[in-house]
Amino acid sequence: MTLAALGRLLILASLLAATTGAVLGFASGAKKSLIGLQWTRRFAYAFAALMVLATLVMERALVTHDFSVSYVAHVGSRAVPLWVTIVSLWSSLEGSILFWGFVLGIFIAAATLLTRIGHEGEMPYAIATWLTCGSFFSFLIAGPANPFLTVSPVPLDGPGPNPLLQNHILMVAHPPMLYLGYVGMTIPFGFATAALFRGRLELTFLRLIRNSLLLSWIFLTLAIMLGGWWAYEVLGWGGYWAWDPVENASLLPWLTATAALHSAIILQRRGVLKGWTITLVQASFLLTVLGTFMTRSGVFNSVHSFTQSAIGPTILVFLAAVLIGTVTLLALRIDSLESDGSIDGAVSREGSFLLNNLLLAILTFTVLIGTLFPLVVEAISGKQMSVGRPYFDSMVVPAGVALLFLLGVGPALPWGRASREEIKRALLPPLIGAAMLTIAGVAFGARNPWTILTLAFGGYAIQVTVSAMWKAGWKARTTRAYVIHLGFAIAIVAIALSSTMRTQTEVTLAKGQTAKTGNYSVTFLGTELRNEPHRMSSVALIAIAKNGKAIKTLEPRMNQYEMMREPIGTPDVYSTIGGDLYISIASLEESRASLLIITTPFVSWIWFSVVLMAIGGAISLIRFRRVAPAVQPALIDKLETLSHTP
Amino acid sequence: MNRTVLIIGTIVTAALVGVLFLGLGHDPSHIDSPLVGNPAPSFALKVAGSNETIALTKFRGKPMVVNFWATWCRPCWEEHPTLTAAAGELGDRVQFLGVVFQDDEAKILDFMRQRGAAYPTVIDERGKTAIAYGVGGVPETFFIDANGIVVAKYDGPLSPEQLQSYLAKVLTP
Numbered sequence: 135m136t137l138a139a140l141g142r143l144l145i146l147a148s149l150l151a152a153t154t155g156a157v158l159g160f161a162s163g164a165k166k167s168l169i170g171l172q173w174t175r176r177f178a179y180a181f182a183a184l185m186v187l188a189t190l191v192m193e194r195a196l197v198t199h200d201f202s203v204s205y206v207a208h209v210g211s212r213a214v215p216l217w218v219t220i221v222s223l224w225s226s227l228e229g230s231i232l233f234w235g236f237v238l239g240i241f242i243a244a245a246t247l248l249t250r251i252g253h254e255g256e257m258p259y260a261i262a263t264w265l266t267c268g269s270f271f272s273f274l275i276a277g278p279a280n281p282f283l284t285v286s287p288v289p290l291d292g293p294g295p296n297p298l299l300q301n302h303i304l305m306v307a308h309p310p311m312l313y314l315g316y317v318g319m320t321i322p323f324g325f326a327t328a329a330l331f332r333g334r335l336e337l338t339f340l341r342l343i344r345n346s347l348l349l350s351w352i353f354l355t356l357a358i359m360l361g362g363w364w365a366y367e368v369l370g371w372g373g374y375w376a377w378d379p380v381e382n383a384s385l386l387p388w389l390t391a392t393a394a395l396h397s398a399i400i401l402q403r404r405g406v407l408k409g410w411t412i413t414l415v416q417a418s419f420l421l422t423v424l425g426t427f428m429t430r431s432g433v434f435n436s437v438h439s440f441t442q443s444a445i446g447p448t449i450l451v452f453l454a455a456v457l458i459g460t461v462t463l464l465a466l467r468i469d470s471l472e473s474d475g476s477i478d479g480a481v482s483r484e485g486s487f488l489l490n491n492l493l494l495a496i497l498t499f500t501v502l503i504g505t506l507f508p509l510v511v512e513a514i515s516g517k518q519m520s521v522g523r524p525y526f527d528s529m530v531v532p533a534g535v536a537l538l539f540l541l542g543v544g545p546a547l548p549w550g551r552a553s554r555e556e557i558k559r560a561l562l563p564p565l566i567g568a569a570m571l572t573i574a575g576v577a578f579g580a581r582n583p584w585t586i587l588t589l590a591f592g593g594y595a596i597q598v599t600v601s602a603m604w605k606a607g608w609k610a611r612t613t614r615a616y617v618i619h620l621g622f623a624i625a626i627v628a629i630a631l632s633s634t635m636r637t638q639t640e641v642t643l644a645k646g647q648t649a650k651t652g653n654y655s656v657t658f659l660g661t662e663l664r665n666e667p668h669r670m671s672s673v674a675l676i677a678i679a680k681n682g683k684a685i686k687t688l689e690p691r692m693n694q695y696e697m698m699r700e701p702i703g704t705p706d707v708y709s710t711i712g713g714d715l716y717i718s719i720a721s722l723e724e725s726r727a728s729l730l731i732i733t734t735p736f737v738s739w740i741w742f743s744v745v746l747m748a749i750g751g752a753i754s755l756i757r758f759r760r761v762a763p764a765v766q767p768a769l770i771d772k773l774e775t776l777s778h779t780p
Numbered sequence: 781m782n783r784t785v786l787i788i789g790t791i792v793t794a795a796l797v798g799v800l801f802l803g804l805g806h807d808p809s810h811i812d813s814p815l816v817g818n819p820a821p822s823f824a825l826k827v828a829g830s831n832e833t834i835a836l837t838k839f840r841g842k843p844m845v846v847n848f849w850a851t852w853c854r855p856c857w858e859e860h861p862t863l864t865a866a867a868g869e870l871g872d873r874v875q876f877l878g879v880v881f882q883d884d885e886a887k888i889l890d891f892m893r894q895r896g897a898a899y900p901t902v903i904d905e906r907g908k909t910a911i912a913y914g915v916g917g918v919p920e921t922f923f924i925d926a927n928g929i930v931v932a933k934y935d936g937p938l939s940p941e942q943l944q945s946y947l948a949k950v951l952t953p
Contacts (some may be wrong), residue, residue, distance in 0.1 A: 293854065409785075424796070424800075427800060431800075431803075431804065446804055447804060450797065450800055450801060450804065453796075453797065453800070454793070454797045457789075457792075457793040457796070457797065458793060460789075461785070461786065461789030461790065461792075461793055462786075462789075464782070464785050464789060465781055465782050465783075465785040465786035465789060466781055466782075468782045468785055469781075469782050506796075506799055506800075509799050509800070509802065509803040510799055512803075513799065513802035513803065694852060
């Protein structure tokens with residue numbers, strides 16, 4: 135049997151396993167059948183195994199250059215290095231959908247395995263929901279986006295994957311991380327749907343939703359950062375975020391998931407916001423489907439877009455079906471998720487959580503509108519337009535700064551109703567941190583009012599966070615979550631400083647000529663032509679020196695790939711803790727170079743602080759798993775209160 | 781049944797799916813060239829493989845297809861047979877002209893020897909003509925009517941069907 139035929143067979147089998155499991159799951163949920171649940175689990179494992187096998191078959195075809203498989207003929211090449219061949223699985227549409235199915239399979243199998251004990255009422259519905267999504271992706275792979283078609287006559291060689299993928303090593307990490315984040319949202323979606331089907335949400339079940347959501351959130355956070363970092367290292371304009379529709383598509387579920395993670399805390403503590411939390415979880419998943427549509431329908435223009443394809447309508451039908459299903463289920467069941475608690479005191483920890491949710495909801499809506507607006511205008515008036523940075527900056531910056539404010543004030547406030555004195559005692563000391571960071575920033579040269587406000591709120595938040603961690607001790611659950619807060623506060627401050635204090639100059643240098651920018655001097659030494667099997671590069675050799683002391687030679691280059699209409703410029707960066715010197719080529723001749731020289735303070739802090747956020751997420755997750763599932767958090771709270779009462 | 785959720789959910793669903801549905805089939809990389817409707821910028825460039833120079837004005841009175849390409853561009857290779865076939869068929873009614881930029885003459889001649897040439901190709905040595913036409917990459921094709929007005933522009937390799945439909949625009953007065 136050829137690899138193509140084997141692949142097709144495995145995919146068809148996975149479609150069968152997923153649909154059967156989904157139908158069986160919903161039926162056993164309705165009939166409360168334990169044997170049905172057992173069989174549903176088996177179908178979930180079967181689906182996962184078949185998806186993994188199909189992906190391995192594709193990898194084998196790629197690595198052995200089996201050009202009779204359509205996807206290999208489309209993206210394979212004997213000229214590219216092995217690592218490029220391996221990662222070309224996600225370099226083009228069909229392969230990326232197969233990779234999606236692979237990740238989904240692993241998530242479903244892991245979630246099914248980890249929930250094998252307990253929640254027998256909910257689990258059939260959860261697994262059935264996951265397998266419904268699995269059916270859809272199996273269907274896509276079997277039909278509209280089939281990578282396993284047979285090519286005849288078999289070509290001797292292929293064109294190789296998209297040059298952007300070959301151009302930088304970060305491309306190995308960014309897409310899979312994003313898939314982990316996106317596909318991972320399916321799991322909390324399944325749990326939340328199960329809670330709706332059951333019409334109740336127990337706190338132990340909430341923990342499953344929260345943990346699985348947090349896991350995807352970690353991946354999504356890292357993916358967004360890696361994407362920004364990649365853009366910075368590759369695209370040559372010295373920035374890391376462009377409000378590109380697809381960047382927005384990854385930010386949207388991140389915003390709703392962040393909101394859900396916070397509302398889940400309130401739900402755990404006070405028993406309120408059940409329906410709202412479930413809605414946010416559902417929205418996070420729906421927004422990942424929207425993001426999938428955006429990258430794969432050819433409707434949006436972006437560095438991320440795959441070529442025009444026929445699967446846009448199919449994904450849209452899926453999105454519409456999931457939306458209708460979710461809305462119907464929510465409308466039918468949201469009232470039965472009775473709230474058994476209440477929130478008192480607006481100026482309290484709970485109050486700040488509510489505000490946080492409100493702000494995140496506003497942000498989501500703002501970004502969504504900005505992203506879709508050009509489509510609306512073109513549909514109505516036929517005119518082309520784009521919504522750019524001015525809109526997003528003017529809307530998102532104030533909301534972001536307000537979030538940072540809450541990040542400081544919220545955790546400082548006590549839970550529940552507090553006296554004026556208590557509030558004062560909580561809120562005043564961190565003003566020291568605010569003042570210190572503001573003074574440091576102004577001394578460094580910050581003048582933009584939003585930046586100064588960010589420094590003040592950032593300093594406040596950092597002091598609140600660190601002192602709360604100190605007080606609670608390094609082992610406490612909250613301490614671990616506060617690592618995320620610390621990372622976020624540093625990230626926002628670094629974003630503010632790096633975006634408002636960057637300098638940009640364009641110089642044209644003859645061979646041997648030097649230009650000065652800030653403390654740096656930049657000398658154009660000449661050009662070099664490098665031939666590699668898959669590309670041809672013109673490299674500019676630029677010697678850089680700081681305060682007269684030679685540091686290193688940077689090598690920004692223009693790469694010409696056979697398949698591309700335009701050469702791809704790759705900048706080169708000299709990174710330090712205090713800031714980066716970034717050089718990209720505007721035009722290059724043998725004895726002349728026009729260069730774009732950018733200095734950006736504290737930009738590398740963004741990457742590190744986001745990693746810190748992910749670490750915070752990861753350690754909170756580990757901690758959570760250690761809590762015995764039989765003990766309800768509300769009970770722990772009560773016990774804590776009792777033990778504090780003299 | 782919670783009516784508020786149902787109403788808000790229905791509105792959001794209908795709006796979102798509606799907008800995305802209308803967006804289907806729209807090509808975001810298609811940007812109207814400001815040249816469309818205006819006279820084609822004139823040029824006089826050296827013909828590949830000879831010392832002769834061809835000026836755009838020479839072809840006034842005949843509709844034209846001006847194709848910007850280069851030998852290092854793989855999509856141009858794909859497009860080449862489509863253009864040569866059409867030029868062979870319609871050569872007496874439409875003037876085809878290739879403009880090569882950022883390339884060297886030996887490679888161009890080699891390419892034409894191997895893959896055939898049905899119409900003249902000129903060399904845009906310093907890329908000035910490409911800049912005047914706002915060429916962002918190759919291949920890009922401009923359709924110019926008999927009066928020297930740019931009627932349409934296409935980015936990327938043309939398929940035979942696309943070429944036919946664009947040619948119809950310059951051939952009908």
